[in-house]
Amino acid sequence: MNRIEKLIHLHHCRGAGWKTIQTIMSNDPSLTSLFTTSRNEWVKLLPIPSNKLNLFLEDLHSLNTLDKLKKYEDSHIHCITILDEDYPFLLKQIYDPPWVLYYKGNKKLLGRRNTLGVVGTRKPTSYGLKALQTILFPLAQKKYVIISGVAAGIDSRAHEITLNADGDTVGILGGGLMQIYPKSNIPLAEKIIDKGVLISETPPEMRAEPWMFPLRNRIISGLSQGVFIVEAKEKSGSLITAQAALEQGREVFALPGNVTSPESLGTNQLISDGAKLVLSSKQIEEEFFRNII
Incomplete structure (x- = not known):
């Protein structure tokens, strides 16, 4: 060896x-x-x-x-290790970069810099879905690489919007590539492999377990120049991603929401704490232009 x-x-x-x-x-x-x-x-x-x-x-x-x-x-699964020259630059800058990444699809997307992580609730409101479509579609058309976690709700919709815009997307799994979770997202995962790239830090044959998802979240933010939080409850996994992004020196964007909606409590609090309020795609573009890593 x-x-x-x-x-x-x-x-x-x-x-x-x-x-x-x-x-x-x-x-x-x-x-x-x-x-x-x-x-x-x-x-x-x-x-x-x-x-x-x-x-x-x-x-x-x-x-x-x-x-x-x-x-x-x-099974068309390949590996990139931290010892390889083509290991993603942005991810290598974080405190605890994965030692090994397993991937299926176009690994060149992992080397791009105009990357936006998108995460949010598994049970979005119609407002959240409409706002996501309005803000994300123009960015996907302009070939921003949209990164998310292939989870139900906002994550899945972010991937779908990007694919519908003929854009570039990176899906990051908690479990292994041979054990895609949730199973209902297997068709979506296959589309991501076909048009983008699907990756995981977990060896391919391992099933997803709860402790894997916070680790996955640091990869979403680590590969991203900025992270956009779209609807999150007061205690939400999306806020773990936002915290990881802050610790990694990434921009944090948040969608403002109805103050009476439980799904907006987390994002409104992020804005109160200093996250950048986003009303249109232009605000994300302008911030990226100012803070190219």
Whole structure:
């Protein structure tokens, strides 16, 4: 195995989260001793519980990653690691960039800079959907890359509006590319693969679990020059994306809403806290023009 294949192998091992891989890479950047390190040495190196260490070591010495890569390739799934030259520039700038990305579709979109993340409630109002159409369609026509999470509601509609405008879109999954969730969005995911690119930090055969979605949200904001929040309740996953965007130094845009609508409480609060109020596509364009990364 070469260094990149070893990193992908490591990424498949249970018990090897982002920080664990960071520790291993810092200790042995070339991964030369990955398979020769003793258990006692691993215990000293990795501050993880013994049950997680057992799973990690079991996978480290038993998984056949080269076979997995062949299986992925047969399914048109490819990998980009942080060691590759074509790893997305914007994503590499965040505090905790994914070590490995798995993708299907046109990876050139991951290198574009005019990228807008769009997230929002799974149960949008008719106002939210109409406003999204009005603001997003012109941007998609002008080839802004629209990035979202392939979830029900605003996310799905953002992808659909972009595809209808013959625009460019990036879908980011919580689970693996072979386990698309929700299943009702499989047809949409296939359209995104055909016209854009579908990516995930999760190994392709893994099912989506709740803890994966906040990690996905940091990728949406990390790949984006700015993030547009369209309808979000007071406690919403979309606000996690907004917070990640702020921490990553990205612009945060928000759609104002009816003060009596629960779906607008989160976005109105974001505006109150300093997010840029958006009434038209021009306001996003002007901000992008001023703040090209």
